[in-house]
Amino acid sequence: MKVVEFPKVVPQEKLEVRFGAKLRQIRNEKDISQEALADKAGLTRSYIGRIDRGRINVSLATLYKLAEALEISPKELLP
Amino acid sequence: MKVVEFPKVVPQEKLEVRFGAKLRQIRNEKDISQEALADKAGLTRSYIGRIDRGRINVSLATLYKLAEALEISPKELLP
Numbered sequence: 001m002k003v004v005e006f007p008k009v010v011p012q013e014k015l016e017v018r019f020g021a022k023l024r025q026i027r028n029e030k031d032i033s034q035e036a037l038a039d040k041a042g043l044t045r046s047y048i049g050r051i052d053r054g055r056i057n058v059s060l061a062t063l064y065k066l067a068e069a070l071e072i073s074p075k076e077l078l079p
Numbered sequence: 080m081k082v083v084e085f086p087k088v089v090p091q092e093k094l095e096v097r098f099g100a101k102l103r104q105i106r107n108e109k110d111i112s113q114e115a116l117a118d119k120a121g122l123t124r125s126y127i128g129r130i131d132r133g134r135i136n137v138s139l140a141t142l143y144k145l146a147e148a149l150e151i152s153p154k155e156l157l158p
Contacts, residue, residue: 015140059136060157061094075154078139 017054018079024052026070026077040069096133097158103131105149105156119148 012018027037034048041048042065050056051066058066067074091097106116113131117124121144129135130145137145146153 015143019139057138057140059138060098060142061136063139064094074157078153078157 014054015079016057019058019077020052020054020056022077022079023048023066026072027052030070032070037066037069041065093133094158095136098137098156099131099133099135101156101158102127102145105151106131109149111149116145116148120144 013021027034032040034052035045037043038045038048041062043062047056051058051062063077064074067077070077092100106113111119113127114124116122117127120127120141122141126135130137130141142156143153146156149156
C-alpha cells in the first residue's frame with residue numbers, strides 16, 4: 001500500500017480563498033447575512049456567495065463597496 | 080456671455096485615478112520606472128502606464144503583485 005505523504009510546508013491558500021474567508025469572518029462578526037450585505041453594497045447575493053467561497057478575484061471598486069457596506073476601512077478587509 | 084459656475088464642493092476623484100496617483104507617488108519615491116515595476120510584477124509597461132493614468136480598476140491579485148514588487152504591504156498601496 002502506498003503511503004501518501006503530505007508536504008511539510010502547507011502552501012498558502014490562494015488570495016481569492018483568503019479574501020473570501022476574511023469577508024465571511026467580518027460578515028459573521030457583524031451578523032450580516034449575504035443578502036443584507038449584497039443589498040447594502042449594490043451587488044447580488046449570488047456574487048457575495050461566490051466571493052465567500054473564494055471564487056472571485058475582486059476589483060478595487062468591489063473591495064471599497066464591500067468595506068463601505070460593512071462600515072470598515074478597505075484596509076481591514078484585505079486578507 | 081454665459082458664466083460657467085464650478086461646483087462648490089470638489090467631488091472626490093474616482094478610485095482608479097486615486098489609485099494611479101498613489102502608485103505613481105510610491106513608484107517615484109522609490110525611483111522605480113514603469114518598465115522596472117512591470118518586469119518585477121510580471122505585468123506589461125503599458126498596463127502600468129494605464130494604471131498610473133487612472134484607467135484601470137485593478138484586481139486584488141494585481142494589487143498584491145504591485146505591492147510585492149514595490150516591497151510594501153498591499154494596505155500601503157490603497158488610496
